[in-house]
Amino acid sequence: MGIEGIGASVLRKEDKRFITGKGRYTDDMVVPGMKHAVFVRSPYAHAKIVNIDTSEAEAMPGVIGILNGKQLTEDGIGNLICGWMVHSKDGSPMNMGAWRPLAQDTVRYVGDAVAIVVADTRAQARDAADLVNVEYEELPVVTGVEDALAEGAPQIHPEAKNNLIFDWVLGDEQATADAFSKAAHVVKMDIVNNRLVPNAMEPRAALGVYDAAEDHYTCWTTSQNPHVARLVMSAFYNVAPENKLRVIAPDVGGGFGSKIYIYPEEIVCLWASKRTGVPVKWNCDRTEAFLTDAHGRDHVTHAEMAFDADHHILGLKVETKANLGAYMSLFSSATPTYLYATLLSGQYNIPAIHANVKAIYTNTTPVDAYRGAGRPEATYVMERMMETAARQLGVSPPELRRKNFIRSFPHQTPVIMTYDTGDFEASLNAAMQAIDYAGFASRRAESESRGKKRGIGMSCYIEACGIAPSAAVGSLGAGVGLWESAEVRVNAVGTIEILTGSHSHGQGHETTFAQLVAERFGVGIDSVNIVHGDTDKVQMGMGTYGSRSGAVGMSAIVKALDKVEAKAKKIAAHLMEADEGDIVIENGELKVAGTDKTLPWFQMALAAYTAHNLPSGMEPGLKEGAFYDPSNFTFPAGCYICEVEVDPDTGKTEILNFVAADDFGNIINPMIVEGQVHGGLAQGIGQALLEGCHYDPQTGQLITASYMDYTMPRADDLPSFQISHQTTPCPGNPLGIKGCGEAGAIGSPPAVINAITDAIGTNGLSMPASPQKVWAALHNA
């Protein structure tokens, strides 16, 4: 692998700018004449806009312009879209209501944008925004899925009767019913997956610049996928044609899904820049982020699992109500359907599965993909069910799982997915050994002697990453293809630029992508530059989410490197008068195998550009591009085991040990992969123990709208983690990569809750398992 090649824990190239304060984030950007925007937002969860009076606000110092939804409509700016069509079981298309970037007639959640104020300073814009007098007529509010479906519930969009967006099914209902009719045991559970706020540490921001002379727009924005932002803003929102719109996502301070979507604010800033004639910057404050960043999860599920007398799973029935909030965000329809129910086979051989998902409007913030996106919800259902089944059947949790593991691949599940490879037992064994599962009984006895309750719980997750084969997702309703692109430019002096449609917002692409080149050509990673995040520099790309940058983005780079290598070998063979097939590339040199003839990499590159002596008919230069469309999803899987101790007097849970055994396929940079696992585990443990959104059901106010109210995991809340890898290389892509970005958040919540319920001896516990809830569960048991 070499010291900088594949498999080496190379230290990150991008770190220096971040640790010296030289990172460049959207809010750091300054352009001449730049002014500041503040949005006027609805304080009501559901209301009619009767009138907007801006006269007092317009008279405030520094105010340049105040714009509203009527003007936006006049200028032809389109509705926000949901990019994935889902059909109900009766074949009807989803009932999507309109989402205007600035609400014109009706506001549907607290935080819905109503107007934008542009002023010389942010403080002046805020002062003026406070004086925009919006007259509202309050409407009845609904925040929960059950209430929203109830007869007589407030109607949020005219298009969605009874607030039902779709009533979707997957799997064979009859086969599942038949399986249940043969069951010796049926395990039933009601499971809630709590609503979360992604909380990237960098708040969203946008800087819109309209150049009247060129009739051209530039948008700096906190995006995980600037090209998709440009595409959507051009094709659907009518901001500008693609050739007149440049989107730049510079350093981005975390995303976790929440920065995939194209939000009203960047559209409105661009439009406002043209309307007011000044560059317009908006920077979100934290409460605004809580109110308007797409939330995650929020499922209410009833699940039943049928077993035969020998404890083999016969079938699974799942009914889920997914809260999509007030509007359908970009991937909101796919998250609780094709990213959720398709993983309900888990790691297990289940002959029949039937899932029904109802997606529902409520007067809450839109809900969309958050780290894991559907797979954490599926894993939580599966692994809570398996643990509960083991307890009810009186068998050990690992043995029940072992008995039902899928052991031969490829494996076709009843819910679309074809698992390509895996070794679930290897991860289970590794995790059990790492945590000394066999020694748990004596540790529990020791805790008991101190008056404490110790528990152990596991979770065997599988997820689908590397989204995704374009034709497959297209057939399931996706509005875009999910390939990735790369361009490799070898400069005349031999240095290399890789242009990628993936976007790094913490994942370390500038290092790992350079490692691919180091591995291939033996050049140092310092001579390789990764270019991303700018639609003017990089060819079309699909961005970073769903752990796709490795499996899809790097595969595109490999394809482009293949082409570069082929041409470089041709040039070298010509110059060294050798056969092309005898050229090998090692340590930055092209060599003729079996001889002492060598040509330094840079001389080959120079020859490509001087073009004085190239093979007959060869074009000068050395630059190749590739698009890679994956042939399948990838299937990272693993086993997490958590050991906790609960203080019965306070209900406080302490995580004593947490082990993760993951199969991510081949790994480029183990240090970075470990970091991804740590971060995912922190978010998953946060969901299990600390985090949760609360809306006031009467008013629709988000109660948990600041860091004083929403509990984020801190250093003293979290343990250290023991991590190991069991590798089955992915057969579907050239690097054998499966992906690692979301596993931690997917696998950990059920492990934690299974451990706590094991400790307290009662199964009825919902996330977050706060001390108050655990204490109540323990004392009501």
Next chain:
Amino acid sequence: MSRLNAHEKKTVTFKLNGLPVRADAESRMLLSDFIRHEIGLTGTHVGCEHGVCGACTIQVDGAPARACLMLAVQAEGADIRTVEALSPGEGRLSTLQAAFKRHHGLQCGFCTPGILMSLDALISARPDAGRDEVRDHLSGHLCRCTGYVTIVEAALSALDEIRREVKSNV
């Protein structure tokens, strides 16, 4: 005492990373905004503006402080350090910065400047700090990427290195 006007500017004079600063600030302007947008040192980040996330942590007269909980006018006469001052020289990293890189103590880098300033102050004040103290100190910051383990390891590694340096200089 006269009532302050929102738009009235006051001249503020303080030392920033060893250099004198003299500039006008509205009395309501936060020190974090003043440093970022008036002076143009954007290494100090703003994550919550209510003093909880710690991203904007700087050092005021040697002690860590939330720049979003101070007004610029309160900095009058103070000696302020930001993340830009940590590097001991062009192209060089401090022991703590180098440890962050070595231990992968950062991912997106947004919370990092504040954490570095906080830990830099801890190292000066409590060079014999151990794991629990580091975790406790670090719990004044939010990081959404790392899960904190690598930050703790980086801090302990820097502390260890600095203790050994001190010992070898005695």
